[in-house]
Amino acid sequence: xxxxxxxxxxxxxxxxxxxxxxxxxxxxxxFGWTTRSSQLYESRLLRIGSPMFHFGILVVIAGHVIGLxxxxxxxxxxxxxxxxxxxxxxxxxxxxxxSTLTGAALLIYRRRTRGPVFMATTINDKIMYVVLVLAIVxxxxxxxxxxxxxxxAYNYRESVxxxxxxxxxxxxxxxxxxxxxxxxQLHVLIALVLFALWPFSRLxxxxxxxxxxxxxxxIVYRSREVAAKDxxxxxxxRRRGW
Numbered sequence: 570x571x572x573x574x575x576x577x578x579x580x581x582x583x584x585x586x587x588x589x590x591x592x593x594x595x596x597x598x599x600f601g602w603t604t605r606s607s608q609l610y611e612s613r614l615l616r617i618g619s620p621m622f623h624f625g626i627l628v629v630i631a632g633h634v635i636g637l638x639x640x641x642x643x644x645x646x647x648x649x650x651x652x653x654x655x656x657x658x659x660x661x662x663x664x665x666x667x668s669t670l671t672g673a674a675l676l677i678y679r680r681r682t683r684g685p686v687f688m689a690t691t692i693n694d695k696i697m698y699v700v701l702v703l704a705i706v707x708x709x710x711x712x713x714x715x716x717x718x719x720x721x722a723y724n725y726r727e728s729v730x731x732x733x734x735x736x737x738x739x740x741x742x743x744x745x746x747x748x749x750x751x752x753x754q755l756h757v758l759i760a761l762v763l764f765a766l767w768p769f770s771r772l773x774x775x776x777x778x779x780x781x782x783x784x785x786x787x788i789v790y791r792s793r794e795v796a797a798k799d800x801x802x803x804x805x806x807r808r809r810g811w
Contacts, residue, residue: 587764
């Protein structure tokens with residue numbers, strides 16, 4: 570009973586923290602809305618670890634969107650069997666998860682072993698890295714166990730996914746999450762903690778991804794005309810001297 574109540578309410582508490590925390594961060598720390606780049610201190614490991622982490626996490630996010638938001642009946646309707654779905658999910662998810670974890674490990678190693686980078690690391694950064702790595706590790710663990718690679722297979726799309734969708738229609742099914750295996754519960758719990766920390770860490774920069782840059786209008790650059798002697802340029806005459 571308590572478990573059901575927890576899974577019914579905790580997502581809304583987390584969502585409230587994300588919304589209010591993000592507003593507060595933007596309102597009172599607008600100029601700190603960045604990752605506080607440390608590229609000037611060290612760039613070699615950053616060039617390796619950052620792409621591995623970011624490209625990996627994009628695939629992980631895409632996999633979660635498909636697995637949690639798209640009902641099992643929809644994929645079956647287009648001819649994708651449950652077995653085929655889980656095979657590609659496990660294959661792509663494992664590769665993306667390992668890439669993300671390796672990239673995060675390199676970034677943490679860089680931040681810990683490079684003096685100037687370590688000095689620029691805040692307490693919030695350290696907590697965020699611990700929770701982030703824990704979420705990735707538990708995600709890989711849940712993928713291995715839930716897919717049947719290790720132990721008995723478990724179809725999370727009949728429970729965890731249904732619970733996740735029920736949150737957004739304001740009819741939470743906490744009973745489904747309460748009956749899910751412990752490793753799925755731990756993975757989701759750590760994810761909720763991570764989202765609660767999001768507005769107060771460097772992860773907030775993800776909300777400022779330059780998506781609009783992809784759709785910006787075409788810009789024509791023209792060279793400035795060289796004015797002749799004693800001719801005005803714009804609205805100001807060219808003056809001699811200093």
